[in-house]
Amino acid sequence: MISNQAVQEQSPVTEKTSCTKTAILKAPQTVTVEERELPEPGKAEVRIRLEGSGVCASNIPVWEGRDWFDYPITPGEPGHEGWGVIDKVGQDVTSWKIGDRVTALTYNAYATHDIAKEDSIVKLPASLNGKPFPGEPLGCAMNIFDRSDIQKGQKVAIVGSGFLGTLLVQLAKSAGAEVIAVSRREFSLDTAKKAGADHLIQMNDHYEIIEKVKELTHGNFCERVIECTGKEWPLNLSIELTGERGKLIVAGFHQDGMRNLNVQMLNWQGIDMISAHERDPQQYINGIKAAVEAVEEGKMDPYPLFTHRFSLEEMGQAYQHLTERPEGFIKALIINQK
Known part of the structure; x- marks a missing residue:
């Protein structure tokens, strides 16, 4: 190396x-x-x-x-x-x-x-x-952040704190959000903390995670949840972490077949479910340009x-x-x- x-x-x-x-x-x-x-x-x-x-x-x-x-x-x-x-x-x-x-x-x-x-x-x-x-992954982070429509004061859960998830922690904090990072690895949670996450939850027990987020949000859950894992269970977990009329942003790359989703919860909560994967090459370029600016301005490191x-x-x-x-x-x- x-x-x-x-x-x-x-x-x-x-x-x-x-x-x-x-x-x-x-x-x-x-x-x-x-x-x-x-x-x-x-x-x-x-x-x-x-x-x-x-x-x-x-x-x-x-x-x-x-x-x-x-x-x-x-x-x-x-x-x-x-x-x-x-x-x-x-x-x-x-x-x-x-x-x-x-x-x-x-x-x-x-x-x-x-x-x-x-x-x-x-x-x-x-x-x-x-x-x-x-540039491509940094541009992806910017495009996902743009599609997420994160506002100051919102509670935002980011499920999966790898490279993409940690960049989104940084960007959500730059927008003035209160960020909950959910991840499997202790090292990833520590990285999310250094990136500015306000709360850290280990991704282990499904219902325990839901109760912790419920407590942190006074029973309202999150206005925005960004799923970054590309796995079925965390995607369904993310649905349950999203509050009424909130937005669930699917940023994980789901590439290994079909997914079984809790559509009942999506319907009951009135959740907007957004796939943040762009297919227009020009939008990728716009995201990369925005990433250059964000790095220069210190919003993303x-x-x-x-x-x-x-x-x-x-x-x-x-x-x-x-x-x-x-x-x-x-x-x-x-x-x-x-």
């Missing part, structure tokens, strides 16, 4: 090279790093020499293996949280130039280079020089949450940490060394 110092000392890389290195999932839980020909940007595209990429929890099924995946996976997939420096521009590109430091929506970011459309890029300001910036850093050659270890979540783990980054 590479050092934090190496990340901080990393500088933009634009030197010429003839090939790219890319991680390839050959089979479930089998990853190799290979050299391939450099990708070339087409019309209205740029090539980014990636400084790194975040490792997303949505990668777990493809790493573990599912019947619907075909292996080997396309080189660089499923990496989609990259940032770096533009080192080549394609035909008709006028908005970007070689040397611009950016984050972008790309889909083969477990590599040293990737291609991005010119309208899927966000420039990083000088204040973020030398700092990693996986992701840097304490980047707990583990790996080189591209250590991709297998990064996947293992993602699935096993050892003590102290929140978010892994892949860092490409100069």
